[in-house]
Amino acid sequence: MPKAALVYISLLICCAGIAYKVSTWFRYSLGSEKFTVLSRVLAAARGMWQTLWSRQFLTILKTFFLNVLFQARLLRVAPLKWATHFLILGGFTMLLLMHALGDYLNPLIFSNYYSTLNPFLFLRNFFGVLVFIGLGIALFNRFIRRDPARPPTSFMDVYTLAIFAAIMVSGIVLESVKITSVSVFREMAEEYATGQDEASLKSLEAYWVENYGVVSPGLARPFSPESLAEGKVVHSVNCAQCHSPARWAFMDYAVARLITPVAVYFDGDAVRSTLYYVHFFICLFGLAYLPFSKVFHLFTSPICLLANAVMDRATSNPANLMTKQILELDACTHCGTCTRNCSMAFIHRIIPNANILPSERLASLKLLASGQELSVRDSLVIQDGLNLCTNCKQCTLVCPVGINLQDLWFSVRETLVGRDIPNLLVLSPLSIYRGMRKDHIEITCYSRPISQARKAIADEFESSGQPRSVYTPGEEKVLDTPGIHLGQDACADCFRCMTCTNACPIVRTHTQPGSELDLLPHQLMQAVKLRLWDLVFSSKMLWECLGCYKCQEYCPMGVPATDLIFALRNVAISRTSRNIFQKTLETL
Numbered sequence: 001m002p003k004a005a006l007v008y009i010s011l012l013i014c015c016a017g018i019a020y021k022v023s024t025w026f027r028y029s030l031g032s033e034k035f036t037v038l039s040r041v042l043a044a045a046r047g048m049w050q051t052l053w054s055r056q057f058l059t060i061l062k063t064f065f066l067n068v069l070f071q072a073r074l075l076r077v078a079p080l081k082w083a084t085h086f087l088i089l090g091g092f093t094m095l096l097l098m099h100a101l102g103d104y105l106n107p108l109i110f111s112n113y114y115s116t117l118n119p120f121l122f123l124r125n126f127f128g129v130l131v132f133i134g135l136g137i138a139l140f141n142r143f144i145r146r147d148p149a150r151p152p153t154s155f156m157d158v159y160t161l162a163i164f165a166a167i168m169v170s171g172i173v174l175e176s177v178k179i180t181s182v183s184v185f186r187e188m189a190e191e192y193a194t195g196q197d198e199a200s201l202k203s204l205e206a207y208w209v210e211n212y213g214v215v216s217p218g219l220a221r222p223f224s225p226e227s228l229a230e231g232k233v234v235h236s237v238n239c240a241q242c243h244s245p246a247r248w249a250f251m252d253y254a255v256a257r258l259i260t261p262v263a264v265y266f267d268g269d270a271v272r273s274t275l276y277y278v279h280f281f282i283c284l285f286g287l288a289y290l291p292f293s294k295v296f297h298l299f300t301s302p303i304c305l306l307a308n309a310v311m312d313r314a315t316s317n318p319a320n321l322m323t324k325q326i327l328e329l330d331a332c333t334h335c336g337t338c339t340r341n342c343s344m345a346f347i348h349r350i351i352p353n354a355n356i357l358p359s360e361r362l363a364s365l366k367l368l369a370s371g372q373e374l375s376v377r378d379s380l381v382i383q384d385g386l387n388l389c390t391n392c393k394q395c396t397l398v399c400p401v402g403i404n405l406q407d408l409w410f411s412v413r414e415t416l417v418g419r420d421i422p423n424l425l426v427l428s429p430l431s432i433y434r435g436m437r438k439d440h441i442e443i444t445c446y447s448r449p450i451s452q453a454r455k456a457i458a459d460e461f462e463s464s465g466q467p468r469s470v471y472t473p474g475e476e477k478v479l480d481t482p483g484i485h486l487g488q489d490a491c492a493d494c495f496r497c498m499t500c501t502n503a504c505p506i507v508r509t510h511t512q513p514g515s516e517l518d519l520l521p522h523q524l525m526q527a528v529k530l531r532l533w534d535l536v537f538s539s540k541m542l543w544e545c546l547g548c549y550k551c552q553e554y555c556p557m558g559v560p561a562t563d564l565i566f567a568l569r570n571v572a573i574s575r576t577s578r579n580i581f582q583k584t585l586e587t588l
């Protein structure tokens with residue numbers, strides 16, 4: 001198959017992949033709102049058109065130069081990463097323009113381009129060295145330098161470094177083999193040094209062996225000064241117009257010197273063709289796989305930076321916000337800056353759930369956004385990580401590609417409460433309200449996850465009628481914290497005066513509190529006193545409580561009612577979540 005056809009096939013796969021990825025930005029969703037694909041496409045087109053003709057366009061321009069081209073956000077939070085990024089991306093882009101796309105672009109950009117002539121000979125090596133230095137720093141940081149704050153290395157991180165390294169190394173080996181090849185030299189001499197007798201050609205070959213790295217098994221060193229002088233003259237007349245001194249190709253030439261002892265074994269059309277096709281196919285693979293790899297962020301990160309510069313939750317169309325959030329999942333470079341700065345990342349050292357780390361949680365969200373049903377276990381680990389997030393916004397402030405992570409977390413919470421998974425930390429409307437930053441939430445949004453969570457807890461404690469067996473020794477400690485006096489004895493003095501119930505604001509919000517809350521505060525205390533754990537843990541009162549401390553404040557007997565409610569919740573949640581995890585793991 002002709003090479004051009006292979007290039008076009010790879011390009012076609014790449015374009016199809018990009019089209020597929022772009023389609024997911026409009027098809028996938030996060031959050032509770034529903035939009036059709038068409039309405040999201042139209043909203044995006046309208047939004048872009050309006051931005052183009054508004055003052056926001058100036059913001060777009062500023063962001064483009066400052067954060068897209070100059071990467072100012074990255075420089076601010078991670079100067080070394082900024083340097084690495086520029087070395088790899090800058091060097092590779094120039095090689096791409098000058099070398100890979102040279103046939104198309106050089107007539108437009110570098111009119112007198114010739115790869116073996118300066119300045120291009122030098123520049124190609126210079127850009128290659130930049131890429132290698134960048135790759136070296138990246139490899140050192142990722143695999144050698146021990147940094148406990150760095151998130152785990154993913155397959156995509158390895159692939160990205162590997163594909164760049166493979167393209168560069170295969171290209172340099174190919175160039176070096178060509179430099180040492182005497183048959184390549186002879187083909188050139190035959191074509192360009194026409195009319196020279198055999199002795200002159202031998203002198204020219206000696207000159208190239210001495211100065212251009214050619215390895216000729218037929219010529220023995222040292223060469224006589226006369227022969228080299230004659231070779232130099234022939235070279236000046238026939239070759240110098242197209243070949244700058246080899247030392248300018250300092251990297252290729254250095255590698256050619258390294259392989260000199262074995263170069264004769266590589267001197268053949270078959271070896272050169274093989275090396276050429278290895279390099280060629282690696283490049284084609286990199287191109288075809290680009291939309292599905294981390295390299296795709298070259299397209300998505302700039303769009304993300306520009307979109308976030310002019311969009312916010314207060315003024316932007318909700319359909320566009322949803323589209324932007326899906327795009328953000330593709331824009332992440334897995335640089336780990338968010339995780340380094342996350343105020344809750346330290347918990348990952350105690351609880352080995354990768355979803356506690358924002359960079360890892362983001363990677364888990366693509367499946368959720370696609371609408372596929374996650375396994376109970378996968379949902380629980382995302383929920384667990386997300387529920388530990390304090391909404392401190394640090395991750396958003398430091399993300400070099402400007403992803404609004406905090407907003408993403410709110411949307412993911414909305415998505416998760418819409419699923420049939422018990423969410424043990426979402427046990428009251430108040431916790432949902434706080435976790436989602438919504439002005440108004442329909443009761444249908446939270447009634448199901450709340451009832452699921454409460455049912456899971458009630459089921460967990462239903463059979464435990466025995467007074468002591470309900471607590472493990474660790475849980476006993478929670479209830480009997482020294483100085484706070486909790487546990488069953490804490491209610492010993494309660495004489496059912498109902499002061500707590502009369503003071504409770506939650507009781508007052510219900511028209512039929514006795515039936516709607518299952519147990520009123522004074523009944524809850526009595527149930528604890530009588531060790532009726534199934535009643536205690538299945539009662540709505542336990543979860544509706546606001547924690548206002550009015551009951552505790554007004555109790556004439558000093559019963560620590562609110563402290564006890566919090567302690568009971570902790571026991572219920574930790575016991576139930578542990579067992580749900582355990583049961584889920586057993587089914588895997």
Ligand code: SF4
Binds near residue numbers: 331337338362400
């Ligand atoms: S979300 Fe941002 S900061 Fe976090 S890993 Fe991705 S690109 Fe880096």
Ligand code: SF4
Binds near residue numbers: 396
């Ligand atoms: S908002 Fe959440 S994920 Fe982001 S840094 Fe704060 S705690 Fe970590």
Ligand code: SF4
Binds near residue numbers: 498499501521558559
């Ligand atoms: S106010 Fe105190 S003593 Fe009265 S019912 Fe409530 S917990 Fe018991």
Ligand code: SF4
Binds near residue numbers: 506544546548562
């Ligand atoms: S702490 Fe809870 S139970 Fe006590 S008065 Fe306040 S809302 Fe009612």
